[in-house]
Amino acid sequence: MTESRPTLGVGMVGYAFMGRVHSQAWRNVASVFDLPVRPAMAALSGRSPGATAEAADKLGWAAVETDWKRLVERDDVQIVDICTPGDSHAEIAIAALAAGKHVLCEKPLANTVAEAEAMAAAAKEAAARGVRSMVAFNYRRVPAVALARRFVEEGRLGEIRHVRAQYLQDWIVDPEFPLVWRLQKDKAGSGALGDIGAHIIDTAQFIVGRSLTGVSALTETFIKERPLAEGSSGLAAEGGAGEMGEVTVDDAALFIGRFDGGALASFEATRFATGRKNALRIEVNGSLGSLSFDFEAMNELWFHDHTIDSAEQGFRRILVTEPDHPYAGAWWPPGHGLGYEHTFVHEAKDFLEAIAAGTDPAPSFEDGLRVQRVLAAVEQSAAEGSRFTTVEDS
Amino acid sequence: MTESRPTLGVGMVGYAFMGRVHSQAWRNVASVFDLPVRPAMAALSGRSPGATAEAADKLGWAAVETDWKRLVERDDVQIVDICTPGDSHAEIAIAALAAGKHVLCEKPLANTVAEAEAMAAAAKEAAARGVRSMVAFNYRRVPAVALARRFVEEGRLGEIRHVRAQYLQDWIVDPEFPLVWRLQKDKAGSGALGDIGAHIIDTAQFIVGRSLTGVSALTETFIKERPLAEGSSGLAAEGGAGEMGEVTVDDAALFIGRFDGGALASFEATRFATGRKNALRIEVNGSLGSLSFDFEAMNELWFHDHTIDSAEQGFRRILVTEPDHPYAGAWWPPGHGLGYEHTFVHEAKDFLEAIAAGTDPAPSFEDGLRVQRVLAAVEQSAAEGSRFTTVEDS
Amino acid sequence: MTESRPTLGVGMVGYAFMGRVHSQAWRNVASVFDLPVRPAMAALSGRSPGATAEAADKLGWAAVETDWKRLVERDDVQIVDICTPGDSHAEIAIAALAAGKHVLCEKPLANTVAEAEAMAAAAKEAAARGVRSMVAFNYRRVPAVALARRFVEEGRLGEIRHVRAQYLQDWIVDPEFPLVWRLQKDKAGSGALGDIGAHIIDTAQFIVGRSLTGVSALTETFIKERPLAEGSSGLAAEGGAGEMGEVTVDDAALFIGRFDGGALASFEATRFATGRKNALRIEVNGSLGSLSFDFEAMNELWFHDHTIDSAEQGFRRILVTEPDHPYAGAWWPPGHGLGYEHTFVHEAKDFLEAIAAGTDPAPSFEDGLRVQRVLAAVEQSAAEGSRFTTVEDS
Amino acid sequence: MTESRPTLGVGMVGYAFMGRVHSQAWRNVASVFDLPVRPAMAALSGRSPGATAEAADKLGWAAVETDWKRLVERDDVQIVDICTPGDSHAEIAIAALAAGKHVLCEKPLANTVAEAEAMAAAAKEAAARGVRSMVAFNYRRVPAVALARRFVEEGRLGEIRHVRAQYLQDWIVDPEFPLVWRLQKDKAGSGALGDIGAHIIDTAQFIVGRSLTGVSALTETFIKERPLAEGSSGLAAEGGAGEMGEVTVDDAALFIGRFDGGALASFEATRFATGRKNALRIEVNGSLGSLSFDFEAMNELWFHDHTIDSAEQGFRRILVTEPDHPYAGAWWPPGHGLGYEHTFVHEAKDFLEAIAAGTDPAPSFEDGLRVQRVLAAVEQSAAEGSRFTTVEDS
Structure with a gap:
């Protein structure tokens, strides 16, 4: 060949x-x-x-x-x-x-x-x-998220009033879960905040096309000590049987805040939401409509159009698998959903196409820096009695 | 007779x-x-x-x-x-x-x-x-909410980690909606905060059996002026055609906070969540299980039991219409749901029974005062740069 | 007064x-x-x-x-x-x-x-x-069902192709449940068929505005004998402790069939659908759109409009509590749902209004007879090897 | 390497x-x-x-x-x-x-x-x-379907009473959709019946571990003629502009029937369910529990356990992405769902493992023949006035 x-x-x-x-x-x-x-x-x-x-x-x-x-x-x-x-x-x-x-x-x-x-x-x-x-x-490359962005860009939501985002997991609810690298500040930087909070910050900013300008935050570490992993487990902290080590990152991070343009934000990232496995949820309310997404049902985007006859309004469950949906046309027929890994296939596609076209792909390192600055503002606010903290200009 | x-x-x-x-x-x-x-x-x-x-x-x-x-x-x-x-x-x-x-x-x-x-x-x-x-x-008397309380009381959720509550409505999204009494501070005290925020504060405190001890808050009035109602409309502010009046209450109020006992709180009350009609939503995550409720589907309580075999865990949609569910046995057979007004029937029942029994019914005025103090802390925090504000002891 | x-x-x-x-x-x-x-x-x-x-x-x-x-x-x-x-x-x-x-x-x-x-x-x-x-x-007077009828009447579904209806309950799954009057042919006429099958036949015919013209059916009695009720329990068959009596009605009845106008029907009524409490479900597919309803979430009607841009199509969850929805305006504000009994309030209203207006209310006894004839055709088909049986003309 | x-x-x-x-x-x-x-x-x-x-x-x-x-x-x-x-x-x-x-x-x-x-x-x-x-x-290799089979095998559902299965699509609702090979009897054998009806027959028989023994059926071709495809389109029937060709297969096939062991069956396959894209749905009701599945939410299995305290019963949404779920452990962490194509990866895995082990993989050609005999019984029943038709013994 x-x-x-x-x-x-x-x-x-x-x-x-x-x-x-x-x-x-x-x-x-x-x-x-x-x-x-x-x-x-x-x-x-x-x-x-x-x-x-x-x-x-x-x-x-x-x-x-x-x-x-x-x-x-x-x-x-x-x-x-x-x-x-x-x-x-x-x-x-x-x-x-x-x-x-x-x-x-x-x-x-x-x-x-x-x-x-x-x-x-x-x-x-x-x-x-x-x-x-x-x-x-x-997560920008979930077809439903890309469609959400499209709706906002087309003005279908009008003026954005509210963005509420949650990233809920439960994999460290058990106090016996060991002190893996993601629970150590020197390796991971922060806990739920940087790992999954970063995702909802980027995804939300992407969808609404606006940046968080300030936050008021709380963080918490529910389980202060965890067992060290026995033997050589690569990135996990090692120790003898029964030895405990300090958890040096947050278990959960919550913040409220403001976007440029006037929308209010309510964000929460936690690894202690029992029963929620990978619930990256974003809801956006605008003057003309609303959107709702939950990654646990990643092929669905819920859209409320507030401009049609009120007797037939309602959140629509759009199955984002149609040929005219972002990325979906290259895969299978309508209704034949995609999974988690497909978002990375889309990422690879967009990256390769940008390289071939000689253009800068998004999200750029600058976008990554912007998220980092929000994370920093969250940590600073949490450390200073939750006072409203401006996100440093990029 | x-x-x-x-x-x-x-x-x-x-x-x-x-x-x-x-x-x-x-x-x-x-x-x-x-x-x-x-x-x-x-x-x-x-x-x-x-x-x-x-x-x-x-x-x-x-x-x-x-x-x-x-x-x-x-x-x-x-x-x-x-x-x-x-x-x-x-x-x-x-x-x-x-x-x-x-x-x-x-x-x-x-x-x-x-x-x-x-x-x-x-x-x-x-x-x-x-x-x-x-x-x-x-809302304490929604059968699903009373059942949620029962589950927490029985220890089914273990240690409570998270309480996230939202009360979302959309009835004043239209800027042409008039300046009714609920939008005037002298009549209503506050806006979404006191009207619907008060409900989620009480309902959440009721379910988890804990009190909010401190909050960090933001409030916003998206539409600053609204048309005065023409002619004599009772409690609405009156004015001539085309006259506008100032909205003196919040359109939305958000706060994060802490409960005694260590749980984190994320609350939001708004009248600008387009497409959400009466979405009083509460989710509680504990070390042993979780609960989720949305008044728009008021006959359902979602319960996740984290103690059973992980292969069969999942949020259960409990249709709270069984004879052994709170209040439900007096009504219709299983699956024949109740509506909004029934919560008031239950309220009347409990009040009458307490009077007959010579006991003090709940929620007491003291409970109402406690909610009022949370509302006050929210307003104070919002006025002082969102700084964490302790709820005054009752 | x-x-x-x-x-x-x-x-x-x-x-x-x-x-x-x-x-x-x-x-x-x-x-x-x-x-x-x-x-x-x-x-x-x-x-x-x-x-x-x-x-x-x-x-x-x-x-x-x-x-x-x-x-x-x-x-x-x-x-x-x-x-x-x-x-x-x-x-x-x-x-x-x-x-x-x-x-x-x-x-x-x-x-x-x-x-x-x-x-x-x-x-x-x-x-x-x-x-x-x-x-x-x-059930015709559930606001969501009345709205479904309105959509069909307005042509929003186009040509009707499919009507699938189920009425699922589970209250006699336990073989120890006694031989109440509803399980005796001389009192009840038939079992699930007449009790709940009659409801979906009427409701479906009401929504699509068409009549079932022929059916092919199966019926089954899973539990052939049940305990007689002890002592005087009104309508239940009485007997001594431990005595059993024959169940003389169907536990479940299924049929497929045709409506005038060309739609296909798939119907099922059972009291053995474990976990389904009062699941009266109807889905209608037409050339221009579809509708779906489940009484267990009685305030919701799901509507798919096939005529809009395919990228934003999806079943909408219409919360049927708006002022411009059937019956709903007389009750509470949007999102404050109704319950089972409200359908009877609507029935009483329509009946009283028809009497006052001197008009014949619907459904008439003639409509009831039409349903009876479908029930008879179902029983006849089931008795004759499921052969397609024409519903007698009213 | x-x-x-x-x-x-x-x-x-x-x-x-x-x-x-x-x-x-x-x-x-x-x-x-x-x-x-x-x-x-x-x-x-x-x-x-x-x-x-x-x-x-x-x-x-x-x-x-x-x-x-x-x-x-x-x-x-x-x-x-x-x-x-x-x-x-x-x-x-x-x-x-x-x-x-x-x-x-x-x-x-x-x-x-x-x-x-x-x-x-x-x-x-x-x-x-x-x-x-x-x-x-x-579809046997959807993790949720394999888990359903496991639950039935373990006796969690008790005696099976009902199997209702639907496979709903809508891709040929438009009468202008051309006469592709799937609409021609000589190429495809039958229409919705063999294409998607075959899937629900196999999947249902797999889940309950029982075989359909007899059926009573209806089939319909709503659109009798369709445009021939212009030019050389491989498997589509070709013709000049505007030429029409006869649709020689069913658009929809419905049947009711019986499984060995006594369960009742209600099946429906159609390509005219507007808004349903790939809704392969199966619900099974047993004396001890029930299961419900819809491929449009393929990572979810709904399970009702009828043996636990009735106050906490309800259909559970099991997210079938846990390490102890079939196939799921090899993929991503919990909550990171799979898509359509993964069922084929699982198929390849099982086939390769069987070859390596020297055992016969399932479903065998004998299983395929059994499905074919059900399809034949459906067609025969539909041709003979829906009379109950026994499925030929394999």
């Missing part, structure tokens, strides 16, 4: 949860979408040679590196895909951009505003050289 | 929306429940003789008064039911209690903490004389 | 479940709707003097009769409301009509086609004398 | 909708599941050389054949995957089995009972030689 279209080699750093999902995306994107350029799964980087080779074999990567710096240097790598915890994002991304590699970086962009600023600056400088970068806020 | 059971005469003040619903309750309660004492719809009080007579005729009241003071004095009135706007609650309730009449008072208990304190003091004093009082937070 | 409007005395026969609900309707209808004529709850008839007096006292009836024939003769009774089992409908209704009394008769109209024919003939003859009659298919 | 595990070469016939989905499965299965044997996408067969090469390039097939007979003969092909219309299934499958190739065949197994019988016989003979075959009823 001859492939007429050009390919771009991808090098991925990290092969845990995010690495698995990104692999799925690179493996499938060219079979679903008609792309101007196709990805080649060139190399996977991880610290443990054996585990990395095993992952590469299973996930479909052609080669293995045990040092991300070598990965970045490879000639067959034109795209660096960063799937590591947040503490390493800045170093890898800045190095890759400096080496002229396009960079796709998992969220949150970084663990601190300072790192995120450095990354955004590097991205800006790289863009001038035609090197592209994108932060992986994948 | 001979009626063997004693009756208590009811005198009601006000016959607008609340008066109509309360009438429905008094008219039906004895036909649904087996009561130790039955109500007699003795007299209705209103300022306009004609309109009051017409209302009494339609709603089933035996007599009419045009001065509530006369109503309170009537010998055939043992219960005074106050259905007027909040600015008159304190005066009427205190007078009625002083006259030895049991008092059922619409919510919010009053427009200010000072008034509410005076009322609570009067109620306490009256209780010592065997005179009962209750504030009409009717 | 003077009542300027005329009243009509109501005499009701039977005070079990249906009698309680009808009482609720007569007690409230004039307080909710502005009626040209008001009902007076004149007399209640039942066989047991004590129990009837107790029921009358509780439900609000002014007098008591122990023989329905006396009730029919009373001068203060202008309306006879028949709430007895089906085996007595014909005799009472025909006598009442002969006595010049307007008749409201519970469904199914009768236990046999022959009885129903006699009743329809009597009603026709009485109508010529200005005496009105109506069969109490209350 | 060295691959330590053995591979099996796959040759696929057809690359339209089913071919695209099957390709997705072969491409991903080994990256998601730990398999004893991995598939190699060896060759794709299609009639048009150019289009087939293009499809192979996009979908990831290593080679191309334009004659399926050559594909079957290839040494690098050990598995033949048949994704063509039903009229060619028998010939290809029988040839492939004869050549010692394992066969995965799309459903319905064949267009006639005779063909299906020949295929089942060939499969039986091949199985004796260690050659495996499976019919691709993919």
Whole structure:
């Protein structure tokens, strides 16, 4: 078989949860979408040679590196895909951009505003050289979320009054759940706030096309200590049997706030909402209509049109699987829903198309920095008696 | 027909929306429940003789008064039911209690903490004389809400972590909607906050059996001016054609906060949630389970039991119409749902039973005062840059 | 108080479940709707003097009769409301009509086609004398069902292709549930078929404005014998402890069929759908749109408009509580839902208005006969190997 | 990279909708599941050389054949995957089995009972030689459906009383939709009946572990003639502009029936349910519990447990994404749902594992034949006045 279209080699750093999902995306994107350029799964980087080779074999990567710096240097790598915890994002991304590699970086962009600023600056400088970068806020690429954005953009909601967003999970409700890296500030930056709160901040700002300008916040760590993981479990804190370690991040973060343009915000991110597994929920109320979304039913967008005859108004369950819905036409017939990983396929598609077109993809590192600044304002407000705290200008 | 059971005469003040619903309750309660004492719809009080007579005729009241003071004095009135706007609650309730009449008072208990304190003091004093009082937070008497309370009381939810409550309406989204009394601070005390925010505060505190101890809040008035109503429309501000008046209350109020016992709170009350008609929603997450309720589907309680086999966990849609559900057994067979007004029938039942039993019904004026103090803390926080504000001890 | 409007005395026969609900309707209808004529709850008839007096006292009836024939003769009774089992409908209704009394008769109209024919003939003859009659298919008066009818009438669904209707209950799943009158053919005529199947037949025919022309059916009795009730339990078959009696009616009835106009029908009535309490569900698919309804969420009508832009199509959850929805405007504000009994209030309203206007109310006894003929065709088809059986012309 | 595990070469016939989905499965299965044997996408067969090469390039097939007979003969092909219309299934499958190739065949197994019988016989003979075959009823592999089967198998539903199944689509509601191959009896065998009716028959029989023993049916073709497709559109009937052709299959098929074991069945398959896109719905009621599923919300299984305290009963929305749910553990964390194509990945996994284990996978060709016999009984009943028709013994 001859492939007429050009390919771009991808090098991925990290092969845990995010690495698995990104692999799925690179493996499938060219079979679903008609792309101007196709990805080649060139190399996977991880610290443990054996585990990395095993992952590469299973996930479909052609080669293995045990040092991300070598990965970045490879000639067959034109795209660096960063799937590591947040503490390493800045170093890898800045190095890759400096080496002229396009960079796709998992969220949150970084663990601190300072790192995120450095990354955004590097991205800006790289863009001038035609090197592209994108932060992986994948939920923008849920077809229902993209459709929500379209409705707002078309003015279907009128003036936005309310944005209420929740990201509810329950995977650490059990106090015996161990002290994994996501519960350690030095690795993860923050807890529910940065992990899932970042997602609803970005997704909400994307949908309404507005930025949060100030917040008043509360955070809480319900379980102060957790068991250390026994033995060598990679990123989890290790310890002997029965040893406990301090949880150094938030279990839950809540804030209210304001968007430019006048809308009110009510946000909540928690890993203690028993029974809610991945409930990323956003509701937007405008003067002409409303939207509601819950990722646990990700193929549905609920839309209320306030301009039609009141006797027939009601929230519509739009099954976002029609050919004229964002991304959906490339997949299966109407009603044949998509799953979580498809958002990453869409991300890969948009990133590759932007590279081919020579344009800057979104969300940019600048967008990632903007989210980081909201996270910082939330933490500052929570630390200062919940006082209303302005989000620093980007 | 001979009626063997004693009756208590009811005198009601006000016959607008609340008066109509309360009438429905008094008219039906004895036909649904087996009561130790039955109500007699003795007299209705209103300022306009004609309109009051017409209302009494339609709603089933035996007599009419045009001065509530006369109503309170009537010998055939043992219960005074106050259905007027909040600015008159304190005066009427205190007078009625002083006259030895049991008092059922619409919510919010009053427009200010000072008034509410005076009322609570009067109620306490009256209780010592065997005179009962209750504030009409009717949503406690939705069978699903009462069942939610039962589950929490039985420990089914474990330690409560999160309470998120919203009361969403949309009836003033249109800027042409006139300046009715509910939009005027001197009549209504506050806007969405006191009208519907008060409901979710009471209902949430009732369900979890805990009190809000502090809040951080934002309020907003989206539409600053509205048309004055033309001509004599009773409680609406009057004016000539085209004249505008200032909206002096909030359109929306949001707060985050803490409950005693450690739960986090996220609350929102708004009249600008387009498409949401009467969405009083409460979700509670505990260490052992969760509950979710939306008044727009008032016969359903959603319950997640986190203690059973994880493969069969899920939020259950409990249709709260079984004989062993609160209040439901007196009505129709399973699946034959109830409506809004039934909550008032249950209220009347519980009030009458408490009077007959010589016990103090709940929610008491003290409970109403507690809600008032939360409302005051919300307003204070909103006025002071959202800083965390402690709810004054009751 | 003077009542300027005329009243009509109501005499009701039977005070079990249906009698309680009808009482609720007569007690409230004039307080909710502005009626040209008001009902007076004149007399209640039942066989047991004590129990009837107790029921009358509780439900609000002014007098008591122990023989329905006396009730029919009373001068203060202008309306006879028949709430007895089906085996007595014909005799009472025909006598009442002969006595010049307007008749409201519970469904199914009768236990046999022959009885129903006699009743329809009597009603026709009485109508010529200005005496009105109506069969109490209350589900037509659910606001959501009436709105569904309006949508079909306005052509919003285009050509009707499919009607699928289910009435699912589960109250006799337990084999220890006793042999009540509803499980005895001589009292009830049939089982699920006549009790709840009759409802979906009428409701579906009402919504689509078409009649079932032929059916192919299956019926089944899962539990062949049940315990006799001990002692004197009124209408239940009595017996000693441990005695069993034969169930002589169907537990479930299913049929497929055709409507005039070309739509296909799929119907199912059962009392063995574990977990379904009162799930009267109807879905209608037309060339231009679809409707879906489930009585367990009775304030909602789901409507799909197939004529709008496909990217924003979806079933809308219309909360049928708006002022411009059928019946809803007389009750509470939007979002303050109604319950089961309200359908009977609407029935009473429409019946009283028709009497006052001198018009024939619907559904007529002729409509009831039409349903009876469908029931008969179902039974005949089931008895003859499910062969397609034409519904006899009315 | 060295691959330590053995591979099996796959040759696929057809690359339209089913071919695209099957390709997705072969491409991903080994990256998601730990398999004893991995598939190699060896060759794709299609009639048009150019289009087939293009499809192979996009979908990831290593080679191309334009004659399926050559594909079957290839040494690098050990598995033949048949994704063509039903009229060619028998010939290809029988040839492939004869050549010692394992066969995965799309459903319905064949267009006639005779063909299906020949295929089942060939499969039986091949199985004796260690050659495996499976019919691709993919919906068995929805995790929620597999969980439903588990619940029934564990006795959680008790005695099954009712199975109601619907498969509702709307893609040919428009009379201008052209006469594609699925609307032609010679290509497709039947219409909605064989295409989607076959799915609910298999899925329902799989869940309850019982077989349909007899049916009473109706079928209908609402639109008798449709436009011929212009020009060469592969499988669509061709014709000049404006030419019409006869629709020779059913648009909708309904039947009621009985399962061995005593349950009643109510089934409906239609392409005219406006607004329903891919609503494969199954509800099962048993003496101890009930299950409900709708593919439009494919990650949810609703389960009612009738054995627990009645005050807390209710249908649970089980999000079937937990590690202890069928197939789900290999994918993403809880709440990160799957999509349509994943059912095919699971199918590929089970097929490969069965081959490796030397066992016969399910559903077998015999299972496919059983479905075919139900389809035949439905058609016969519909042709003979809906009389109850016994399903021929397999």
